[in-house]
Amino acid sequence: MVVQVYGKPQAVCPQRVMHCLVELGLPFELVHVDIDAMEHKLPEFLEKQPFGQVPYITDGDFELFAGDQWIDPPHRSARVYCRLHAESRAIVRYLAGKYGGRGGGAPELLGRTVEERAKVEQWMDVEAINYNPWAFPVVFNLLVLPLRGAPGDREAAAAAVEEMKRVLEVYEKQLSKSKYLAGDEFTLADLTHIPATRYVVEFCGAARIFEGKERVKAWWEDITGRPAWKKVISFVESGKSSYSP
Amino acid sequence: MGGIKIYGMPTSTNTIRALAALNEKGLDYELVIVDLRTGAHKHPNFLALNPFGQIPVLEDGDVVLFESRAINRYIATKYAEAGPDLLLSGGTPAERAAVEIWLEVESQQFGPPIASLVFEALIKPILVKATADEAIVEAQAAKLEKVLDVYEARLAQNKYLAGEHFTLVDLNHIPYTNYLLKTSKAALVTSRPHLLAWWKDVSARPAWVKTAAGIPF
Numbered sequence: 001m002v003v004q005v006y007g008k009p010q011a012v013c014p015q016r017v018m019h020c021l022v023e024l025g026l027p028f029e030l031v032h033v034d035i036d037a038m039e040h041k042l043p044e045f046l047e048k049q050p051f052g053q054v055p056y057i058t059d060g061d062f063e064l065f066a067g068d069q070w071i072d073p074p075h076r077s078a079r080v081y082c083r084l085h086a087e088s089r090a091i092v093r094y095l096a097g098k099y100g101g102r103g104g105g106a107p108e109l110l111g112r113t114v115e116e117r118a119k120v121e122q123w124m125d126v127e128a129i130n131y132n133p134w135a136f137p138v139v140f141n142l143l144v145l146p147l148r149g150a151p152g153d154r155e156a157a158a159a160a161v162e163e164m165k166r167v168l169e170v171y172e173k174q175l176s177k178s179k180y181l182a183g184d185e186f187t188l189a190d191l192t193h194i195p196a197t198r199y200v201v202e203f204c205g206a207a208r209i210f211e212g213k214e215r216v217k218a219w220w221e222d223i224t225g226r227p228a229w230k231k232v233i234s235f236v237e238s239g240k241s242s243y244s245p
Numbered sequence: 246m247g248g249i250k251i252y253g254m255p256t257s258t259n260t261i262r263a264l265a266a267l268n269e270k271g272l273d274y275e276l277v278i279v280d281l282r283t284g285a286h287k288h289p290n291f292l293a294l295n296p297f298g299q300i301p302v303l304e305d306g307d308v309v310l311f312e313s314r315a316i317n318r319y320i321a322t323k324y325a326e327a328g329p330d331l332l333l334s335g336g337t338p339a340e341r342a343a344v345e346i347w348l349e350v351e352s353q354q355f356g357p358p359i360a361s362l363v364f365e366a367l368i369k370p371i372l373v374k375a376t377a378d379e380a381i382v383e384a385q386a387a388k389l390e391k392v393l394d395v396y397e398a399r400l401a402q403n404k405y406l407a408g409e410h411f412t413l414v415d416l417n418h419i420p421y422t423n424y425l426l427k428t429s430k431a432a433l434v435t436s437r438p439h440l441l442a443w444w445k446d447v448s449a450r451p452a453w454v455k456t457a458a459g460i461p462f
Binding site for chain 1: 348349352
């Protein structure tokens, strides 16, 4: 049986998880959770971010998760809950730890030594704490709210773009020392950046965050050129529910 | 090769987070003061350690790390054999998955509102000598209420946040919770019986008692 991913395929959180699964050569089923359909029932959804989040306080996700059994494939399915944005990073850590580097070309996405892992964790935290808080208001105000017919705060988005440019100056320096953020191999530290950044540069007209940053640009071309990521985009655009490597 | 160094300051919650982990592991370390009030964190020597100019930074031999949660993961992994098994390396995949989830919950759900509230209600008045903006305190407390309702339900079913054992999840929550209890919003914790019981348990740990002794307020 295969891993099941619950989420909306266009959302950032499920895309992180799907990318990780494809990198690891794992099949999965996508169980569509239509957040937009729920929104008119729960006005506070409009306050929340679009990254696959469902208010955990009202939909009982934590109770569901606590009651779920994580059991080892291939004997039974491993349920992967992707509805809480914060947990997409936990989910990919779990998947990469369990299935990474086991041969058959599955990459080692968490580093090979304690020290390498520490660097991966450091840059995953940078994404979560220094980068994503700026990427989110760009996408929320310039893409998500307009799609829902609500006015986005263009000033907040513009200010957030400026912050992204500032943070990426640090990335530019780091990428002069190593090919990827945590070292010379692609890891989760790079992967977790991709879905939100794609929306920022391709859907929100903010490709200027890369201006003057040749190494960041090269890194971006490289990580989005990975076959696994391209498969995720094809899969999302296909509207299918089932992915096989 | 020297011993472990932590660059930070004794009142900084994120610095305290790293010191708490080192103390749980019974490790010796040197605290090298980087006082934010002097702008030391913007000095090129410090930016060479953390290009984001934030504390803490850990140096352990050749390893230099920033981001306190990543530092703590490294401490828990590298020194897994010392003290408690903070990442449940000896646990089942299900147990480790619970640790992963709740580490993220601390970082993404609990951290932002409590950090903002503590800064406004405690750090600003005491360290920066500026008046707290009560509107911010109230707004962040309202967000934190919702998070702590989930925690209360969780701790009604589990002794610790990740399950039956004290882990890095609980530890990562301690420094900010400690500060919250010194503010006008302490009732966020004290009014929730399971959360309060959890707090009494984790804050009584000898390693935390030692860490807390080094906090000036």
